[in-house]
Amino acid sequence: MNAKLATKTIVAIGIGTAVFVILNRFAAIPSGIPNTNIQTSYAFLALMAIVFGPLAGLLIGLIGHALTDFVVWGSVWWSWVVVSAFVGLVIGLFSKSVNIEEGEFGRKQIISFNIGQVVAQGVGWFLLAPILDILIYAEPANKVFVQGLIAGTSNIVTVGVIGTILLLAYAKTRSKSNSLDIEA
Amino acid sequence: MAVEMLSYIDKKSPIHSLTGATKLICLLLWSFTAMLTYDTRILLFLFVASIVIFKISKIKLKEVSFVLLLILTFLMLNNIAIYLFSPQEGVGIYGTKHVLWDLPGRYDLTAEQIFYQINITLKYFVVIPAALLFMVTTQPSEFASSLNRIGVSYRIAYSVAIALRYIPDIQRDYRNIALAQQARGIDLSRKEKLSRRLKNAAAIIVPLIFSSLERIEVISNSMDLRGFGKNKKRTWYRARPFKVGDYMAITFLTVLFIVSIIVTFHDGNRFYNPF
Numbered sequence: 143m144n145a146k147l148a149t150k151t152i153v154a155i156g157i158g159t160a161v162f163v164i165l166n167r168f169a170a171i172p173s174g175i176p177n178t179n180i181q182t183s184y185a186f187l188a189l190m191a192i193v194f195g196p197l198a199g200l201l202i203g204l205i206g207h208a209l210t211d212f213v214v215w216g217s218v219w220w221s222w223v224v225v226s227a228f229v230g231l232v233i234g235l236f237s238k239s240v241n242i243e244e245g246e247f248g249r250k251q252i253i254s255f256n257i258g259q260v261v262a263q264g265v266g267w268f269l270l271a272p273i274l275d276i277l278i279y280a281e282p283a284n285k286v287f288v289q290g291l292i293a294g295t296s297n298i299v300t301v302g303v304i305g306t307i308l309l310l311a312y313a314k315t316r317s318k319s320n321s322l323d324i325e326a
Numbered sequence: 327m328a329v330e331m332l333s334y335i336d337k338k339s340p341i342h343s344l345t346g347a348t349k350l351i352c353l354l355l356w357s358f359t360a361m362l363t364y365d366t367r368i369l370l371f372l373f374v375a376s377i378v379i380f381k382i383s384k385i386k387l388k389e390v391s392f393v394l395l396l397i398l399t400f401l402m403l404n405n406i407a408i409y410l411f412s413p414q415e416g417v418g419i420y421g422t423k424h425v426l427w428d429l430p431g432r433y434d435l436t437a438e439q440i441f442y443q444i445n446i447t448l449k450y451f452v453v454i455p456a457a458l459l460f461m462v463t464t465q466p467s468e469f470a471s472s473l474n475r476i477g478v479s480y481r482i483a484y485s486v487a488i489a490l491r492y493i494p495d496i497q498r499d500y501r502n503i504a505l506a507q508q509a510r511g512i513d514l515s516r517k518e519k520l521s522r523r524l525k526n527a528a529a530i531i532v533p534l535i536f537s538s539l540e541r542i543e544v545i546s547n548s549m550d551l552r553g554f555g556k557n558k559k560r561t562w563y564r565a566r567p568f569k570v571g572d573y574m575a576i577t578f579l580t581v582l583f584i585v586s587i588i589v590t591f592h593d594g595n596r597f598y599n600p601f
Contacts, residue, residue: 147482152484153545155485156489160492161496163489163493164534169531185531220361282412282415284411311536
């Protein structure tokens with residue numbers, strides 16, 4: 143597996159992690175509900191996962207979230223870090239079907255991207271996060287499920303809106319695969 | 327905008343002189359111990375031990391107080407939330423019910439609940455000083471080499487090194503872009519409508535992301551030109567050989583880990599039950 147890891151992917155993981163940390167730290171938008179911020183970083187994670195694939199998504203989510211916890215809290219909430227890694231991985235699995243490098247990001251790709259992100263985040267935040275919280279920290283079940291529900295819903299909406307905008311912008315910078323015409 | 331972040335604090339202490347790999351292994355063992363156990367006696371012991379280690383490291387409380395404040399706030403909110411959602415969780419775990427104070431509905435204050443919530447708080451308290459210490463006593467570049475030392479592929483360790491190296495740069499980029507966009511009237515605060523805020527956020531993060539994607543091209547090209555990834559192994563400028571102290575620290579933590587697992591699980595339950 144490591145033999146195939148391209149330099150570009152390695153750098154993408156590194157820089158992606160740094161951007162993820164910064165977005166997590168500074169670019170959280172207050173949603174109006176106390177203590178719930180809209181995390182733009184997950185839209186970015188989705189973009190990186192689609193562009194650079196599942197392994198990059200997994201590692202940016204994993205290292206990025208762990209590092210954010212480290213620099214902000216001084217300690218790591220592993221249960222939620224695992225979820226970030228999972229979300230990156232699963233969205234990355236859809237990178238083949240979206241195939242953003244072709245420069246085409248129309249209705250079909252938008253739908254398949256959003257199905258991917260809803261599945262990834264739904265499973266991640268609604269199930270995985272609460273279950274890990276219960277296993278590791280033995281927190282009350284109804285509390286962690288409500289937390290997961292709030293975080294998950296806000297992240298799904300954020301990725302749906304901002305993630306789609308980001309991918310549209312990115313697709314415009316790629317040259318379309320069928321952009322050349324044969325001149326008679 | 328100048329939000330403080332935790333970073334390396336240079337000092338001379340026995341903790342600083344341990345190699346990064348040792349500290350990483352110790353931190354992992356420590357976190358696993360704290361995560362697995364719910365035994366109050368072990369948690370208390372770990373808590374006292376972490377204070378002692380903190381003293382040895384010569385890091386002053388003042389230097390990390392802004393983080394501690396944040397954590398204390400979080401723990402308080404967390405405790406309130408636990409009580410609101412599940413005021414009888416402790417009763418369920420310990421199997422008895424000693425009511426201290428009759429409150430309406432299911433909100434009777436019980437000794438079990440208090441004990442359970444003290445345990446949860448203690449659990450966080452045990453992990454926090456160790457992780458904090460790791461962060462402020464390990465040089466970033468040594469951290470990457472130590473990841474490689476404990477068996478992580480050097481390519482991935484290098485990703486971590488790049489991340490740590492570029493966080494300050496990207497923070498600066500972010501600040502420049504955010505200020506420039508704000509000067510043009512883009513508002514991210516509560517004064518704007520939510521839908522508008524989302525759009526405005528995109529106006530800041532789109533330039534940030536595209537300049538970062540360009541960075542990826544430049545850096546990976548220059549690494550390729552220098553032949554990165556050609557060999558199976560690489561050496562690290564910051565890597566240091568293990569000394570006596572390193573072996574002692576790892577042995578101590580391993581023993582601690584094993585003992586705490588035995589004590590925690592010998593009666594077949596993660597929880598220590600004084601009732």
